Amino acid sequence: MILPLSAIAMLIFGSIVLYGGLVYFLYRALKENNK
């Protein structure tokens, strides 16, 4: 069985918002700490 396209789309969407968002805010926190 292959994962349906719609499930893959939700996987990408969830990953970008959650993990992408987390990486972005951690990056801002590190940048702020280095100042």
Place this chain on the structure above:
Amino acid sequence: MNIIAKNEHWGSRFAFIMAAVGSAVGLGNVWRFPYVCYENGGGAFLIPYFVALFTAGIPMIILEFSVGHWARSSPPEVFKKIGKKWEWIGWWTVLIPFILAAYYVVVMAWCFSYMIYSIDLRWGLNAEQFFLKSFLGITSSPAVIGGLRVPILLGLLAVWVCVFIILYKGVKRIGKVVALTVPIPTILLIILTIRGLTLPGAIEGISYYLTPNFSRLLDVNVWLAAYAQVFFSLGLAQGIMITYASFLHRKSDITNNAFIVSLADAGTSFLAGFTVFSVVGYLAVSQGVGITELGIGGPNLTFITYPTAISLLPFAASFFGMIFYVALLTFGIDSAFSMIEPVTSGIHNKWKISKTKATGIVCTFGFFASLIFATGGGLFWLELVDHFIANFGLVAIGLVECLILGWIYKIRKLREHANKTSDILIGKWWDILIKFVIPFVLCILLAVALVNNIINPYMGYPWWIIALGGVVPAITIFLMSFVLMKIKGKGVEP
């Protein structure tokens, strides 16, 4: 000036973030989110979930961080600073997580026993029979309490002693503990996910989890479920985030920390979905049944479905069983001590009792309060109290918190306070969310829960049991809040 402001601070920003993430991420992320997601449209649920996260979860966590950082004190003192007559709300806020902790540690005690049972896969081929009959010794109804279960009692003692040892030295020790107890279970969860995804049938499970059913987005209950999930998962309205933020340094960031904590919590839930559904898919394929026929929510998942799947693993079953329960224990311990810390800080702050003594008193009371859940009828009472606290207690406190801080204290002042030290500035949109949107959603959640409970009494139990498990604890906590407010403290007036 108060004791906290003078003596206690997080060792670093990292320690604070880790502690707040550890508190938010708990057993609920592993057993609740995947199930709620699956029940409410699969992948499509992510849309209302993210809307709820950004319109309620993150704004509320910013609110709790801001007020804790502004008052630099425990919740009772925070509300006293807003107005002397509101101190009881602070006590109400810290007593609810204390009750939550009383049964939460029992679930951890189960995990502790199961971690040991994993060595020889003691549940055998019938995990359900083992869990309910041999392990819990479950009685016929909540009215039959039965005796104390010795393995649970020992686990319970071990968990309460751990909580005491972690808390009595103050936040510096919490900072050191969470540096281990947050990354370790996350790494274990990743290992379990990789193992799960390599099993036959895993794709079927993931497909169930993620395939979106967009028609469900028109159902108001799906949106309510999303708001409820975000609210409970982040540990809001329990005084935890207020207490933790009170230990922050004066110039610490608030808004960015709130985003990091919220996204880390939601990210862990999302990951747990893969861990759970890959294994559930494997179990369904192995047994030749549909995924819907397997229990995938609450204790069923953790103590029946998952052990069954572990027994069927082709190799290293004991190893993967152990790391699953070690992950749950380490996820749970941060949440458990964070539920105890607000009430300990409240007592320590008001009566100037040493932290060690305050922690000792609270943990001893907690241990005795937990005993009812360690009996043969304990599972019934655990589910009953959990149902009422989650549906009414936390939502009611969240609502009161928004109303008092949004309308009486003036939310603008808190926004200005948060913006003073934060990297990301928040605008007037935040005021609108705290004053209007979140109270509106919480009112609907309360109303729906109330109507549902009146039409369909929980599990069809007789009214006297519902009163004993739901109404009596709620009224007792409410009255105790006033009693604790009235008892004269030794604190210096703010």
